[in-house]
Amino acid sequence: MMDEGTELSLTIAQIVQRLKATNLHSQIERQAKECLHRPEIQLESLKEDVRNFLKASGWERKLQNAVYRELHVNWEKRILKSLNSMCTELGVPLARKRPAVEQKELTNKWNEMGTDEPDLSRFRPVYAPKDFLEVLISLRNPNHDSSEEASAKSHWGLIQVPLHDRDIPQMREAYSELSLTTGQLGIDDHTHVPPDLFESEHILIGKKVVNEQDSAAAQQYSRQGCPTGLRADLWALVLNSTNEPEDVMHYEQLKAGVIHHDLLVDNLIYKDVKLTASNDDYYFVFEDFLYQVLLCFSRDTAVLEHFSYNSATPPKSYIQGKVGVEEFAVVYPPNGVIPFHGFSMYVAPLCFLYNEPSKLYSVFREMYVRYFFRLHSVSSSTSGIVSLCLQFERLLQTHLPQLFYHLREIGAQPLRIAFKWMVRAFSGYLSTDQLLLLWDRILGYDSLEIVAVLAAAVFAFRAENLMEVTSLTSAEAVLADLSTLKVMPLIQIFLFATVI
Amino acid sequence: MSKNKTAGYKGPHGYQKRKEGDGRSCVRYKCGLTNTIQDVLRQRPGWMEVKDDGEWDFNWCDVGWLRENFDHSYMEEHVRICHFRNHYELTRKNLMVKNLKRYRKTLEREAGRIEAAKCDFFPRTFELPSEYHLFVEEFKRSPGSTWIMKPVARSQGKGIFLFQKLKDIMDWKKDGSRSEEQRDETQVESYVAQRYIENPYLISGRKFDLRVYVLVTSYIPLKAWLYRDGFARFSSTRFSLTSIDDQYVHLTNVAVQKTAPDYDPEKGCKWQMQQLRRYLTARHGTETIEALFKDVDNIFVRSLQSVQKVIINDKHCFELYGYDILLDQDLKPWLIEVNASPSLTASSQEDYEMKCCLLEDTLHIVDMEGRLTGREKRVGGYDLMWNDGPVYREDVNLETLGSACFTANTHLGCVNDRKKQLRQLLKPFPGKKRI
Numbered sequence: 053m054m055d056e057g058t059e060l061s062l063t064i065a066q067i068v069q070r071l072k073a074t075n076l077h078s079q080i081e082r083q084a085k086e087c088l089h090r091p092e093i094q095l096e097s098l099k100e101d102v103r104n105f106l107k108a109s110g111w112e113r114k115l116q117n118a119v120y121r122e123l124h125v126n127w128e129k130r131i132l133k134s135l136n137s138m139c140t141e142l143g144v145p146l147a148r149k150r151p152a153v154e155q156k157e158l159t160n161k162w163n164e165m166g167t168d169e170p171d172l173s174r175f176r177p178v179y180a181p182k183d184f185l186e187v188l189i190s191l192r193n194p195n196h197d198s199s200e201e202a203s204a205k206s207h208w209g210l211i212q213v214p215l216h217d218r219d220i221p222q223m224r225e226a227y228s229e230l231s232l233t234t235g236q237l238g239i240d241d242h243t244h245v246p247p248d249l250f251e252s253e254h255i256l257i258g259k260k261v262v263n264e265q266d267s268a269a270a271q272q273y274s275r276q277g278c279p280t281g282l283r284a285d286l287w288a289l290v291l292n293s294t295n296e297p298e299d300v301m302h303y304e305q306l307k308a309g310v311i312h313h314d315l316l317v318d319n320l321i322y323k324d325v326k327l328t329a330s331n332d333d334y335y336f337v338f339e340d341f342l343y344q345v346l347l348c349f350s351r352d353t354a355v356l357e358h359f360s361y362n363s364a365t366p367p368k369s370y371i372q373g374k375v376g377v378e379e380f381a382v383v384y385p386p387n388g389v390i391p392f393h394g395f396s397m398y399v400a401p402l403c404f405l406y407n408e409p410s411k412l413y414s415v416f417r418e419m420y421v422r423y424f425f426r427l428h429s430v431s432s433s434t435s436g437i438v439s440l441c442l443q444f445e446r447l448l449q450t451h452l453p454q455l456f457y458h459l460r461e462i463g464a465q466p467l468r469i470a471f472k473w474m475v476r477a478f479s480g481y482l483s484t485d486q487l488l489l490l491w492d493r494i495l496g497y498d499s500l501e502i503v504a505v506l507a508a509a510v511f512a513f514r515a516e517n518l519m520e521v522t523s524l525t526s527a528e529a530v531l532a533d534l535s536t537l538k539v540m541p542l543i544q545i546f547l548f549a550t551v552i
Numbered sequence: 553m554s555k556n557k558t559a560g561y562k563g564p565h566g567y568q569k570r571k572e573g574d575g576r577s578c579v580r581y582k583c584g585l586t587n588t589i590q591d592v593l594r595q596r597p598g599w600m601e602v603k604d605d606g607e608w609d610f611n612w613c614d615v616g617w618l619r620e621n622f623d624h625s626y627m628e629e630h631v632r633i634c635h636f637r638n639h640y641e642l643t644r645k646n647l648m649v650k651n652l653k654r655y656r657k658t659l660e661r662e663a664g665r666i667e668a669a670k671c672d673f674f675p676r677t678f679e680l681p682s683e684y685h686l687f688v689e690e691f692k693r694s695p696g697s698t699w700i701m702k703p704v705a706r707s708q709g710k711g712i713f714l715f716q717k718l719k720d721i722m723d724w725k726k727d728g729s730r731s732e733e734q735r736d737e738t739q740v741e742s743y744v745a746q747r748y749i750e751n752p753y754l755i756s757g758r759k760f761d762l763r764v765y766v767l768v769t770s771y772i773p774l775k776a777w778l779y780r781d782g783f784a785r786f787s788s789t790r791f792s793l794t795s796i797d798d799q800y801v802h803l804t805n806v807a808v809q810k811t812a813p814d815y816d817p818e819k820g821c822k823w824q825m826q827q828l829r830r831y832l833t834a835r836h837g838t839e840t841i842e843a844l845f846k847d848v849d850n851i852f853v854r855s856l857q858s859v860q861k862v863i864i865n866d867k868h869c870f871e872l873y874g875y876d877i878l879l880d881q882d883l884k885p886w887l888i889e890v891n892a893s894p895s896l897t898a899s900s901q902e903d904y905e906m907k908c909c910l911l912e913d914t915l916h917i918v919d920m921e922g923r924l925t926g927r928e929k930r931v932g933g934y935d936l937m938w939n940d941g942p943v944y945r946e947d948v949n950l951e952t953l954g955s956a957c958f959t960a961n962t963h964l965g966c967v968n969d970r971k972k973q974l975r976q977l978l979k980p981f982p983g984k985k986r987i
Contacts, residue, residue, distance in 0.1 A: 280833045280834050281836075284835070337758055
């Protein structure tokens with residue numbers, strides 16, 4: 053499906069070449085020339101000084117972002133190409149209007165699409181998380197001097213980009229509500245802890261927050277976890293997700309779109325749901341909801357708006373025969389998001405909280421455009437997957453160096469195991485109640501960083517067993533089953549009880 | 553059957569309040585089943601299986617064995633067996649309904665209509681052919697209604713079907729027009745016709761029922777324990793009243809589901825009780841669901857009370873019941889059935905572990921080893937639900953008596969941290985050091 057290694061390096065080289073011709077590049081060149089007049093630039097350390105100057109003044113950052121953007125565009129093009137070739141191979145159009153009979157059938161079956169057993173054997177997921185990981189690994193700073201790699205302070209992991217991330221002392225401040233002395237749901241609501249120590253009070257406060265419909269308060273509150281009975285309302289508040297008539301109407305319009313047209317990606321969605329959520333002990337029950345949400349999601353052009361703050365540009369397809377002609381370019385699928393293997397797991401946990409399709413849809417869409425999209429696009433954002441990967445590797449290298457070294461030596465780079473957890477924000481790996489407690493904190497801190505922290509904390513928790521393994525397969529076996537983990541104690545211990 | 557040839561123990565011990573230290577270090581057991589219970593018994597320290605006619609202290613038998621042998625067995629004081637002699641008063645569908653109806657009448661007479669209404673947790677049920685005419689009256693009162701026919705004595709969903717027209721049950725018609733010979737020839741199996749619950753609570757379009765485990769160690773006085781774990785069993789297809797012939801839609805027994813054409817054993821049609829409780833709480837809020845579970849507790853207690861005077865109480869007997877409960881869209885729980893021999897076969901690894909723990913804890917409560925004081929309110933995953941009266945979480949004493957706020961000591965679908973609790977509660981097995 054996807055090539056590795058040489059094709060990617062070629063891509064990077066091409067990107068660098070292309071950037072050389074851009075306006076950005078000439079601007080940087082000019083800046084570099086001008087800064088030579090500055091007192092801090094010394095002849096002896098010219099290269100270093102110029103680079104430091106560019107970094108401090110933000111130009112390096114701009115260059116990085118440009119590289120990321122280019123790479124992401126490139127990536128999306130490849131996915132789209134794969135989709136197009138699947139389309140040609142199978143003789144299935146990217147989009148097709150449904151005949152009246154089919155439309156009627158689908159309307160009748162809307163609430164039980166899971167009963168359909170279409171022949172999906174010819175369809176393959178366009179890509180899986182591990183393909184995406186290869187792309188990220190290839191992302192090396194084009195300015196990176198190969199001589200620096202030999203230094204002792206080099207990064208042992210797979211991600212070799214100079215992004216800034218927080219260390220544990222900084223995170224202790226940022227995540228102060230998770231400290232050992234603060235009450236948490238997921239820790240202090242256990243049966244042996246008397247409820248009046250924390251839980252009862254917390255629930256009362258939660259009820260107040262919901263009654264007052266205070267979004268900012270709901271976000272702050274979520275940092276300590278949401279009570280099961282209040283979570284649905286609290287999340288809706290934090291996400292400003294409403295279920296007003298306009299929202300319902302919007303959903304109905306999307307549904308009408310599904311009825312009228314069949315998209316190739318619909319088959320990818322079916323396949324994904326059948327392969328992942330339907331086989332899950334907890335989520336199989338929600339199969340029908342997943343179709344109702346994801347099929348509509350594909351057609352929601354409002355999702356495209358998020359691309360204005362994503363470093364990517366949406367994949368484009370061209371009306372037959374007019375490839376390259378901009379007037380005939382359409383965004384495909386309409387929402388600009390091509391689902392990958394496991395995508396339906398972003399929706400599945402939400403089915404626990406909302407069972408009205410339009411409400412479920414509204415919450416999911418908001419979660420996607422705020423958080424989930426960052427998990428499968430290339431950007432330099434601190435909540436982006438690149439950052440999370442780097443954060444994870446750095447935390448591991450700094451605080452569990454022995455473990456990291458050992459795993460590297462046996463050919464089991466930790467990121468290769470943790471990547472799939474992070475791309476899905478742990479959905480499908482943790483038990484549902486634990487997952488929801490984790491997502492409480494994603495909403496509470498408006499950041500996915502906690503996902504990287506948890507990934508590192510899991511390795512810390514199983515460190516003893518991992519030190520004994522001698523292969524990637526056995527390392528994966530040790531970390532195969534996370535369903536018994538309790539996330540809050542793990543995160544708390546990692547952040548607040550690690551000796552630094 | 554057991555003769556008093558065992559070494560060591562002689563003399564009486566109190567029926568309910570066994571003194572600590574009185575117990576056996578070696579327990580001889582007999583086991584008539586070949587599933588999870590076998591493993592649990594085999595792994596229990598100090599327990600040894602006896603074969604054939606050997607003397608036993610403990611017998612996990614099936615109801616067939618019980619029927620043939622119970623009346624001819626003499627059991628020493630300490631001996632325990634896993635069924636009550638006439639458990640069928642609770643577990644056969646027709647008898648259960650008969651006992652519940654009678655109990656309800658008594659309640660109404662003695663305590664009024666409101667109290668009696670607390671027994672309205674079973675759908676209108678009639679035994680056929682004996683109550684055929686009563687049934688027809690009720691049937692005609694609710695035109696268009698759907699009914700379910702269940703054989704009285706069979707299990708695992710066998711022989712069950714739905715109907716909406718009287719002609720579908722002509723075989724069970726009891727009328728004078730059939731000659732003596734005809735009636736002798738075509739002996740009809742006893743069935744119950746029950747009003748079908750047409751508005752079951754659905755999760756994502758699917759119907760489910762609950763399996764809950766209740767352990768009774770005595771009927772007089774009534775002492776019953778409720779296990780925290782259990783599960784919700786989903787039908788593998790979407791619910792619809794238009795296809796009443798499709799038994800796969802309506803019957804949620806795993807045994808039936810396993811034969812459905814699109815059954816996928818990998819799929820797992822069960823949710824753990826904790827999962828269900830969390831889902832319901834997330835959807836309806838804590839208070840509503842706490843009230844629901846209180847109603848569920850009520851079903852257990854009332855159903856046991858309804859047979860309290862009928863069941864032959866015997867200190868040798870204990871029984872683990874599997875209750876089947878159905879929720880409707882108004883979140884009202886309904887009693888479908890009580891099973892005296894709930895399936896102990898495991899459908900998955902998770903299921904196996906749950907059943908092992910259930911059975912281990914059952915044996916802890918039966919306490920052949922004499923490690924309990926008799927005053928415990930919780931043993932492992934079991935909470936004492938009724939002890940000749942309601943059991944509360946809070947300690948009831950002079951100070952708290954004035955308070956109106958007592959919560960029942962039940963935790964169905966709540967966290968089951970049994971290992972920890974057992975470590976704190978139990979002394980090590982006789983002859984074994986504490987781990």
